[in-house]
Amino acid sequence: MVARRQPSTGEIILKYALIFLLSMALVGCSSNDELPDVTADTGEQQIYEQAQRYLRSNNWDLAVRSLQLLESRYPFGKYAEQAQLELIYAHYNGYEQEAAVEAADRFIRLHPSHPNVDYAYYLKGLAAHSANEDLFSRFLPTDEAERDTSQAREAFAEFNQLVTRFPDSPYSPDARARMLHLRNLLARHEILVANYYFRRxxxxxxxxxxxxxxxxxxxxxxxxxxxxxxxxxxxxxxxxxxxxxxxxxxxxxxxxxxxxxxxxxxxxxxxxxxxxxxxxxxxxxxxxxxxxxxxxxxxxxx
Incomplete structure (x- = not known):
């Protein structure tokens, strides 16, 4: 394990300020957002269109709940497979990385020959890469190479599956670029570990x-x-x-x-x-x- 840099006083203050602002935002969301307006008679297409509205407005929580409701009510409907795919996307954008990986695994297992299964592999790699990254690390300066690299290794493996199985996928070029970054990251992590051993x-x-x-x-x-x-x-x-x-x-x-x-x-x-x-x-x-x-x-x- 690499000895982590202790955050400065300014970073600590900034983190708690972000926590406070996020808490206020969540309170505001909880008071303004309502649950999907669905009754027992609401049809499949209506629920799907509602989910699309939530996705377009970046309301990831309600998008997830709408898509889950759609699949539970109409598991064999015409939107079921698309809802499962979009559920991965909604989980990922809502910072629910573990849920995104699980949803991607499920989609790949159920639909290995789906024409968009490459997208599921891509989203799984993205979610795995950011699984150990909390919201505040996006704002505070941190050294990615100092973090635990188990998720980076998993992400590399997922991107590798994508480019190996679907070399002509539109997502493969970006996956290759991310693999290059991850490989450099994993190598640098080993150097930082060596520095730690020198200190010890x-x-x-x-x-x-x-x-x-x-x-x-x-x-x-x-x-x-x-x-x-x-x-x-x-x-x-x-x-x-x-x-x-x-x-x-x-x-x-x-x-x-x-x-x-x-x-x-x-x-x-x-x-x-x-x-x-x-x-x-x-x-x-x-x-x-x-x-x-x-x-x-x-x-x-x-």
Missing amino acids: GAYLAAANRGRYVVENFQRTPAVADGLAVMAQGYILLGLDDLAEDAIATLALNYPDHPNLDKNGEFKSVYTLDGLQRNWINKASFGLFFPPTPPQFDTRPKL
Whole structure:
């Protein structure tokens, strides 16, 4: 697990302000929105048209309830399959990600040959990707790579199913782009985990994370940091031959990496020449300005 950044006072205040505003909005919605005006005699088409009005007005709660009512009353009606598909969409837009995934699973299971089943796979991937993202993370600055990545892995798998089964689907290009983003995200997460292990003194675990990135996430921006992590981990473990191999590979493929000097030598607090301490630390016999654990993250700063 990666140590999470503690929110600042301003972020905390902003979050609680958002909570308050959202609460007021929900109170307003509950007082103004009525349940679908449906009687025992209301027909299938009327309920469907009502659901469409709610969808067009972004009233996701009432859209969900209308679509569920339509399916329960007319499970074999002409709008039943379309209602099941639109239910996924309504759940997703209403921030009910788990419900959206369940609805997509159900649609795929019941209608594997439906002409729009590719859309169900697409929505399932979108819902899985944002399942661990709450409403406030959309407004507060957070590092996506620091979060739990289990949902990102699930989303990648769903998008992969879409592009594999339906390569000509209109949703496949966007799914491929999202897969590229998710792959970069998963690789960066491994680097942040390695940094956490460096802080804990678990150098072998850190080196293994770097090697995992290099071996499994080729062509991602995190590979360069993966090699630097390997080099640093092996140096700290006293495995100089492996460290030199990692440094040579880093210098050959990423000569501009900030942990390399102009001669291709590894720059860090801990190098093959030993611990690099500043003069204040040396003069104070290690009491002041002690070396900090190495950290690797060469992403552009926001």
